[in-house]
Each structure stands twice: as C-alpha cells, then as structure tokens.
Amino acid sequence: MTVEQKVPVTILTGFLGSGKTTLLNRILSEEHGKRIAVIENEYGEVGIDQGLVINADEEVFEMSNGCICCTVRGDLIRVLGNLMKRRDKFDYVLVETTGLADPGPVAQTFFMDDEIRNEFSLDGIVTLVDAAHIDQQLGRSDESSEQVAFADVLVLNKTDLVSDESLDILESRLRDMNRMARVVRSKQAEVSIDTVLNLSAFDLDQVLKRRPTFLEPEYPFEWTGVFSLEKGRYELSLEEGPDPTMSLVVLEDQGIDEAALNAGAESCVRLYADSAELLHPGSTVPIEKHVSLQLQSNERKSFFLELDNPTHIGLFTQHTAEEFDIKVSRIDTLITTTESDGKNDALVQPETERTWVAEHEHDDEVGSIAIERIGDVDPEKLNKWLSRLLSEKGVDIFRTKGFISYAGESRRMVFQGVHMLFTAQPDKEWGNEPRHNQLVFIGRNLDEKEMCREFDKCLV
Amino acid sequence: MPGVEGFSPQGMLHEGWSAEVEDYAIVCGWTLGGKALLVGDVAGGLYLFEGKSGSPLWQKKEVHKGGLLALSIHPDGDIFATSGQDGRVLIWNSEEGESTKVIELGDGWVEHLRWSPDGRFLAVAFSRRVHVYGIDGHEHWKSGEHPSTVSSIAWSKSNELATACYGRVTFFDVVCDEVNQKFEWQGSLVSMALSPDGDVVACGSQDNSVHFWRRSTDQDSEMTGYPGKPSQLAFDQSGTVLATGGSDVVTVWSFEGNGPEGTAPGQLSLHTDSISSLAFSNHGMLLASGARDGSVLVWFLKNNGDGDPLGGAFAGELVSAIAWRPDDCSLAAVNSKGGLTVWEFKMRTKSSPKGF
Secondary structure (H helix, E strand, O other): OOOOOOEEEEEEEEOOOOOHHHHHHHHHHOOOOOOEEEEEOOOOOOOOOOOOEEEOOOOEEOOOOOOHHHOEEHHHHHHHHHHHHHHHHOOEEEEEOOOOOOHHHHHHHHHHOHHHHHHEEEEEEEEEEEOOOHHHHHHHOHHHHHHHHHOOEEEEEOHHHOOHHHHHHHHHHHHHHOOOOEEEEOOOOOOOHHHOOOOOOOOHHHHHHHOOOOOOOOEOOOEEEEEEEOOEEEEEEEOOOOOOEEEEEEEOOOOOOHHHHHHHHHHHHHHHHOOOEEEOOOOEOOOOOOEEEEOOOOOOEEEEEEEOOOEEEEEEEOOOHHHHOOEEEEOOOHHHHHHOOOOOOOEEOOOEEEEOOEOOOOOOOEEEEEEEEEOOEOHHHHHHHHHHHHHHHOOOEEEEEEEEOEOOOOEEEEEEEEOOEEEEEEEEEOOOOOOEEEEEEEEEOOOHHHHHHHHHHHEO | OOOOOOOOOOOOEEEEEEEEOOOOEEEEEEEHHHOEEEEEEOOOOEEEEEOOOOOEEEEEOOOOOOOEEEEEEOOOOOEEEEEEOOOEEEEEEOOOOEEEEEEEOOOOOEEEEEEOOOOOEEEEEEOOEEEEEEOOOOEEEEOOOOOOOOOEEEEEEOOEEEEEEEEEEEEEEOOOOEEEEEEEEEEEEEEEEEOOOOOEEEEEEOOOEEEEEEOOOOOEEEEOOOOOOOOOEEEOOOOOEEEEOOOOOEEEEEOOOOOOOOOOOEEEOOOOOOEEEEEEOOOOOEEEEEEOOOEEEEEEEOOOOOEEEEEEEEOOOOEEEEEEOOOOOEEEEEEOOOEEEEEEEOOOOOOOOOOO
C-alpha cells in the first residue's frame, strides 16, 4: 500500500437555526482549492450547492458492553467507508450534524473504528451558536451544552440580533463552559475559512505550536481600570451591586500596555490570596492590600484614596466596573465642578480598562477545569489516577487536553482524550523552558478541588 | 500452526491473465456459466472479460451516477443486477451488456443486492427497508422500516430473506409477507453469513466480535477477541466451518460436534495485513483469502478449522474481491487500484481432496 495522507474531517454542530448550512455554503463557495465531500445529517430548507453531498440519517450505535465511549455513528462508518474508495474525488470532508446530535459518538467514530482511523483524521469540531437563542437552549437541553463543550471553535453567530453587552456576557458564559475553544463572532456565519478548516485541533502538537499556552489564565478579579492621577485625594464611589461585598486590590505605578497589565494581574493574584480586610464606606483604601468593600447600605457608597505623588493607579476589582458602577473622582475640585452644569468634571476616566476571565462559581453544569502546575509528574501515579478518573467519570468528561512534564522524560508529553478514550505521546524537547503541566477537562459536574488535589499527589 | 514451516508456494496458482479497469475495483463475478468475468469499479464502470483469454468483451462507463455500490449475478449467469449512489437498481443482460430494466428507489444509496437461489427474486436493501423484485423489475414485496439502515441481506431459502441491521437479524417470508424469526442483540452488525443448511446465522459486529444464532434452538453465542471488525465471513458449502476476517489471520470456527462453543478456532496466518476478502470454493474445503497487503492465498481446510496453504500469489494492492469460477479451476481477484488477476488453479496432490 502506498502511504497516503489521512483526509481531514471537520464536524459542524449547532442547533437548528444556528446557521450551519449558511456556513457550509459559505465554505463551499469560497476559493480554497479544496474538493470537499459533505455528509449531511440535517436536511434543512436551504440546499447545499455542490457536487459531492451525501445525505445520511444519523444512526447512533451503542455496543452490547453498554460503554458510552464505544458508542459510534454507524452512518458515518458506512458513508466514510465507501468514500475512502474514492479518495481521488475529494480531499476534505465536512459533516453537518443535526441540531440534536451528541458530538461524543461522532468524535469517537474517528478513534474507535480502525478502518476510519486509518483513512481519516478528525480535524476539529466547530459549533455554531445562535447568539439570540442559545441562552434558552443551554438551559433546556443537554445536547446544546454538550455541543458547546466539545467544540474546538465556537462561532457566536447572529451577533447583529443581540446587544454588545449581552454578547460579552454570553461569550464569558461559553468560555466558562469550554476554555479550550476559540470563540469567533459572526453575523451571517461569515467567518474566515482558516478559523474553521485545517485546525488540526486533535493534533495537540499543532495546537500548542500555535498557542503555546492554550489556556487563558483565570483570575480572582474580573476587571482592571488604570487611572492616571495627580497628587491628591480621590473618591471611589460605588452603587450596590449583585453582592454585598466586593474584593479590591489597588496597585501603584500600573502600566497600561498588555505586558504591564499581565504583570500587574500576576502580582494581584498573590495579594488576592491573602485574606481580605473588611472596609466600611468612608474608609481610606490602602495600597497593595486585599480589601473587601462593604456595600450593604442603600445609598451610593464612597471610599477614599490618598496620593502623595502623581501616579498610575490600577484597580483590580472582583467584579466589573459596570456591575457596581465604579467611579473615581477628584475630591478637592468636587464642589466647584458639580455646580456648573451638573456634569462632574472631577470624574476621572480610566486610561485603559481590561476584563479578565474570572474564576467563579459556574452556573452551568457543564464547565472546564484547568490544572496548571510547575514541576514534574510521576508517570505511573498520573496514569493510575487518570485511568481511575476516566473509568469512573468518563461519561461526564467530554474532552481532555493538555501537556505534562514526566519526571525523567526530556520531552513534553501531550495528552488528548474524548470521554474514556485517551492518548498520551511525547512531543518536543523541553530544552530551557521551565517544566510545567497544563491539563484541561471539559465535562459535567466535575469536582475541581478534588481533581486538583489528586493531580497534586502525582507531582514528584 | 502446523504446515507453516513447510510452506513454499507449490505452484497451485498459475498465472492466467491480468487486466486493468479504470478505478478502484469493488466487485467481480463469473457469468455465462463461467465463460466470462464481470468486474465493477467504484466509479460505476462495468467490464466483461472473456474468462480464458482475458480479452475484453464489452465495457460501460458511469452506469450509476456518483458510483457503483453493489453487484449480484443471477444464478443462471445470463443476467445480473447493479446498484449505486444514484438510488437506482439496473438489471443487465450479461452477453451484450445492455441494461434491460431500471428500478428507481429514490434519493439515497443502494448498497446491497442479492438474487434468490432459484433466481426468481432480487432483494434490494435501501436505507431501512428491503424491497424484493421479480426479474421483470416489478416489486413483489417490501419490508417495514428496520431500526437502522440495513447492513446485510442473504437468502436462506428461495422465499425467505434474512436482513441484518443495528441490533437485529430478521427472517422474512417474502411470499407470505411474514416475519419467520427475529433475533435481537445490542450491537452493530456489519456483516452476515448463513450456513448452507440455513440453521446458523453469523454476524460480524462493530465491537470486534462474531455473533451467531442457531435457528433451530434459538441459542446464540459470541466469539470475541478479534483485533478488528470481522467484516468478512464465509461458510464452506457443507456448513462445517466458518472463516472470518477481522485481523491479518483468517480465524476458522468449526461447527463439527458441539463446536464452535468452547473450542479453539483454526488460525491461518501468512498474510501480513488485515484480511479484506474471503471466498470458499463452490465444492470442497478450499478457501481463498485476500488481504490489504495484496496477497492472495488458497488454503485447504480440515473439518476442525485448521488448514494448510496450497498456493499463494501477489495481486499488488488491497484485494477487494475474490471469485472462484463455478468449476473451481480458476480464481479471480480484483484490487483497489483497478488491477484484475486471474489464475488457473490446479491441485497436484496424488489423491484429490475429499469432495473436490
């Protein structure tokens, strides 16, 4: 047999009406030089304008052993099994699933069936999300949260029907559920082809090349505002928000570029780890201390900042400025300016603002857990733990991705899993890079603390 | 395995002739009483070759739009049927290569076709249903919806048709429109073979096992431990042994005595890659096996499932189908690159094997 490249396959999921067929037609009509075979489970009103389209009813085949992870899609095995005899006719496959499809069996088909695995490689799972309706759908059906959980790319579609604010909230909800996925916004599924095809998302080696840390770190704060302030006294005023208290750390000399913000965030993480000092309204906020602002009374609450020198102040707040309507005003000019035209000239606008991916209580059952640790891991202990974890919780763990530093192994170990199916293989040499570990689990009702604790036991 | 060490090609397969078709050859079969060989390729090309010389008799292109999926030759060899991705079944005259009937089933693939042993009926699997037609192309009978796409069909008698799909094997009386027997088992059945006496039905399953039922007793058994899907199954004409694929070894279960339950199967290992096709001779215990590596072997089997190789040859690429000529004196193999090889098969043993 001649050695041939495996044909990449992209899975397109999403509820009916999320724009799958629109995206499909967009991909097919674009000049990309690929000959794409389409397997269509969803026969929508919109036709697909292309030659090689195969309609197939979704057929989920469970095995007699009852193992959910052995469940495969019979229709795909059948259709792909025939397609592989016509490899000269196409070089890419797109599968459009029904809105109610469980992506697990679809993905598993590419690992469980030898013949399919030899000829095809799962390139990525793209999930379309109807920005206007996903909130209700997520509450109502398991399929929709599973489609989000399995995704390598989440296309947040129909953004023109929703306010920017709601989009931000929605995006952060989706990110909570799936921290591995890349989120792309679109109006009528007009996303660039590169964002959905040839992702090699199941080739973790490739993924890590493009995004060395594929995780955005989580912080205990959601918002940072940097204010350029003269020497003097300032008022920090807040409305009552959703919570009775809010944590805050104030940093001096905070820069406004990306690197400076990240450095500030890192130092704040350490300060946030200290227990917070409760601060009542009227108090002066200390610098570089973790405080908890008491916000229980009804009227607007004021705290104060005393500055001996002009500086850039960074406020790292537990919640966004919007939620509590946080304002910074200069006090010595306060009286004169409020008299003019009701406009508060003493109000200082932030020079820059930044929202962070916050770690907080997840509202959705489906969520992501990220474990990041410096140091080496004992391979035997890790394998024992992972085997146990996946055999007990494999049903609820949709996807696993990450890399591990094995003690005594000069190369980085790359991990990849769908439900209980799991592979680990050596990747590049660590070289001078500090040895560390990153593992992400996406699943339902996962116990983060317990999993972190178990992982820590595997550290050397 | 006894016999492996002593094996050297004994010249049982004498090079006859070879030819090429345009695309991946998926089916082949002897027609016109063994005088001609019919080959179909995946693109929908049909080719008829003179059986002895290999000279081309006729050829057709793109007989099914989208591609050919199945071919079944009528027992008398004068006509045959094809089906494809275009949702159509065509009935052909072998001699001239003229299509005499067209049956339109609708949008979808027609993946399985079988003439009944008496040649009266043509069974056609289309999605979740099976249709039965007469030679004239008129529909005689149609099944209800199966729980999933029908994955295999076979005639157990002239009026009884077996179907396999996910989780179920069903025997239909297509004349009286009745279900004669039904076996249920949660598994995706990807292949099916019936023993010639009709008592045993064996199915290869997606979970790398072979499941079989005995119709007379309703008993079922499962043979596990295959490294891959046993998509290839073949009973010998006496129903004594069942040869199965699912790895690079041909695993042979013997139904002699109380077997195969509790017995170890025969293991025929010489191929270096997965088995891709199996065919028993029309008489006797000769098994031809083809593999993904392009090797073709002929084995002489014992009743207990063990066997010795009689001859071997290389067909170049993945062997997609093998066919014995009705007199078993010639063997044809087609491959995934469109190659077609025909060998003369000669036995050199002093006394011919029993039944041969």
